[in-house]
Amino acid sequence: MNPIAAAPSGADLLLWVAFPYVCLAVFVVGHVWRYRQDQFGWTSRTTQLLEHRWLRWGSPLFHLGAFAVIAGHVVGLAVPASWTEAAGIGEHAYHTTAVALGSVAGVAMVTGLGMLCAGRLLARRVRLTTDRSDKVLFPLLSATVLLGLGATAVHNVFGGGYDYRTTVSAWFRGVFALHSHPEAIAGAPLLFQLHALSACLLFAACPFTRLVHVWSAPIGYLVRPYLVYRRRAATPAPVVRGVPASESRSRRAS
Numbered sequence: 001m002n003p004i005a006a007a008p009s010g011a012d013l014l015l016w017v018a019f020p021y022v023c024l025a026v027f028v029v030g031h032v033w034r035y036r037q038d039q040f041g042w043t044s045r046t047t048q049l050l051e052h053r054w055l056r057w058g059s060p061l062f063h064l065g066a067f068a069v070i071a072g073h074v075v076g077l078a079v080p081a082s083w084t085e086a087a088g089i090g091e092h093a094y095h096t097t098a099v100a101l102g103s104v105a106g107v108a109m110v111t112g113l114g115m116l117c118a119g120r121l122l123a124r125r126v127r128l129t130t131d132r133s134d135k136v137l138f139p140l141l142s143a144t145v146l147l148g149l150g151a152t153a154v155h156n157v158f159g160g161g162y163d164y165r166t167t168v169s170a171w172f173r174g175v176f177a178l179h180s181h182p183e184a185i186a187g188a189p190l191l192f193q194l195h196a197l198s199a200c201l202l203f204a205a206c207p208f209t210r211l212v213h214v215w216s217a218p219i220g221y222l223v224r225p226y227l228v229y230r231r232r233a234a235t236p237a238p239v240v241r242g243v244p245a246s247e248s249r250s251r252r253a254s
Contacts, residue, residue: 008182015197016182020175023204030207031215044213045129054119062112068105069148072098077172081165095163099156106149113142137209144198151191168192 008016035042075084076098084094117138120126155162171185185196206212 008186012182012186016171016185017175017180019197020180020200023200024175026204027206030204031212034207034212042212042216044210054115054123058112058115058119060112061108062116065105065107065109065112068101069109069145072102072105076165077169080169080173091163095156095161099152102152103149103157106145106152110145110149113138113145117142133205133209136205137211140198140202140205144195144202147191147195147198151189151195154191155189162189162192164188164192168196171196 081091081094085091120130120134120138167184167188170181174180174184185193188196
């Protein structure tokens with residue numbers, strides 16, 4: 001049966017229409033409010049000066065894994081299957097590549113996030129810098145990542161495989177096209193549904209946490225002109241009445 005054919009229930013409309021739009025509204029309005037009210041707090045609040053052992057490896061793993069995961073979600077959710085097929089990428093090749101690369105990126109992101117959380121818990125000076133928003137962000141971010149990784153592992157690595165592009169992707173594109181299909185994701189497995197709901201909550205919480213620093217990425221450094229540094233020329237030693245400077249210094253010292 002086509003998952004989009006069934007009529008949505010009241011709970012489906014609440015979970016998959018009203019809730020996502022509320023989260024998106026909070027996402028947009030929250031960023032505007034944060035920028036106008038707390039520009040000095042628009043930062044990642046790095047703890048590199050307080051603790052660097054866990055941060056040295058955890059931060060690159062987390063950020064590189066996060067970038068790869070986001071790119072995979074953009075391709076998997078925003079790009080219809082007809083587009084990839086038109087590009088010559090078959091369904092089997094797409095899912096094999098997506099599962100392999102997504103698993104590697106997810107493991108890297110989880111490992112990096114675990115190291116960052118461990119450094120925050122084990123280092124007392126870092127733990128003292130943890131505020132209320134961090135206490136909400138880290139559990140929510142961990143839950144979202146683990147649910148996504150768990151859904152991939154259960155259904156597409158160890159399971160028989162699940163084509164989320166016919167359900168979750170259709171709902172995702174419909175939300176942004178203002179023509180949502182709540183009945184599509186209502187037929188998805190529970191792990192995919194929980195992952196989508198936690199992602200919506202993460203979007204709503206983003207403006208009020210350190211995640212806002214993603215919009216302040218130093219992209220300008222990649223295209224800025226080179227800075228030219230010139231070495232200052234050595235100042236010639238003074239000469240006192242024809243006497244070399246070394247002799248004049250020795251005479252003054254005596």
